[in-house]
Amino acid sequence: MTLQDTEAAIRLASDLIAESDHLVALVGAGLSAESGIPTFRGAGGLWSKVGEPSMNGYEQFLADPAGWWENQLDPAADPARTEFREAIDSAEPNPAHHALAELERMGVLKATITQNVDDLHNRAGSKRLIEIHGNRTKVRCIGCEGRWSRDEFSYDALPPICPKCGELLKGDTVMFGEPIPPSVIDACYREATLCDCIMVCGTSATVYPAAGFPQIVTSGGGIVIEVNPNPTPLSRIAVVTLRGAAGALLPKLVERLRG
Ligand code: NAD
Numbered sequence: 399m400t401l402q403d404t405e406a407a408i409r410l411a412s413d414l415i416a417e418s419d420h421l422v423a424l425v426g427a428g429l430s431a432e433s434g435i436p437t438f439r440g441a442g443g444l445w446s447k448v449g450e451p452s453m454n455g456y457e458q459f460l461a462d463p464a465g466w467w468e469n470q471l472d473p474a475a476d477p478a479r480t481e482f483r484e485a486i487d488s489a490e491p492n493p494a495h496h497a498l499a500e501l502e503r504m505g506v507l508k509a510t511i512t513q514n515v516d517d518l519h520n521r522a523g524s525k526r527l528i529e530i531h532g533n534r535t536k537v538r539c540i541g542c543e544g545r546w547s548r549d550e551f552s553y554d555a556l557p558p559i560c561p562k563c564g565e566l567l568k569g570d571t572v573m574f575g576e577p578i579p580p581s582v583i584d585a586c587y588r589e590a591t592l593c594d595c596i597m598v599c600g601t602s603a604t605v606y607p608a609a610g611f612p613q614i615v616t617s618g619g620g621i622v623i624e625v626n627p628n629p630t631p632l633s634r635i636a637v638v639t640l641r642g643a644a645g646a647l648l649p650k651l652v653e654r655l656r657g
């Protein structure tokens with residue numbers, strides 16, 4: 399893509415956003431790649447290197463919650479997980495996270511649905527944030543959906559128990575085989591239904607249900623804008639694609655929308 403193509407795409411995207419009533423961002427691991435957090439799939443992805451994790455993680459948690467917590471608290475138990483955590487712990491929000499937070503402050507962006515678990519949107523100042531796969535810095539009750547910072551609990555006695563309802567606490571990150579918490583999925587569908595323009599940033603759009611939200615938007619007559627250096631299954635339904643790194647392109651979009 400030439401510089402002119404990129405500039406034309408930014409102009410078109412910003413015009414479409416300015417005309418929209420309810421812009422929602424759908425975000426994936428690519429947005430945090432420039433913060434030094436590896437994606438899971440594709441070139442340089444963690445799973446491409448170490449293989450995919452167990453597909454029945456939640457079942458394993460329910461079968462032995464204390465054993466699951468012991469394993470979680472032991473950095474030697476899973477070196478790939480530890481590498482991912484260390485990358486997250488040393489990461490800072492990048493210009494793409496700041497651009498989304500700024501679009502929200504400008505009143506342009508109505509909600510951000512992120513698949514990322516790294517807390518970088520919060521740290522950049524996003525408020526209308528739906529963390530569909532949870533947040534690595536938190537724990538959640540499997541009964542009442544209460545969420546707390548991980549640091550608020552001691553892990554001397556395992557498994558930790560919800561102080562509100564007595565059910566099991568687990569890491570907030572949604573595991574394979576685990577239902578997305580009902581309040582979270584409801585909020586996503588509400589946004590997808592209201593949305594007339596969805597900006598899909600840094601996701602390969604292969605993990606459902608998040609990958610299905612753009613189709614909900616287009617079925618309601620809305621449009622898809624994509625921000626990704628690589629083609630994805632969603633590229634063919636996007637009215638415009640910003641082909642490049644989100645950290646370079648989203649701030650340009652903000653600049654143009656500011657006028
Ligand atoms: P993915 O790993 O499947 O795909 C990443 C996408 O980002 C690719 O399409 C790639 O082309 C694109 N990309 C790479 N660099 C980019 C950049 N600089 N700017 C914009 N796009 C860029 O990620 P996914 O679709 O989010 O699915 C993986 C799942 O794993 C997610 O659901 C998420 O829960 C989890 N995950 C989270 C993190 C995190 O919290 N940072 C990191 C890895 C994976």
Ligand code: ZN
Binds near residue numbers: 543
């Ligand atoms: Zn509870």
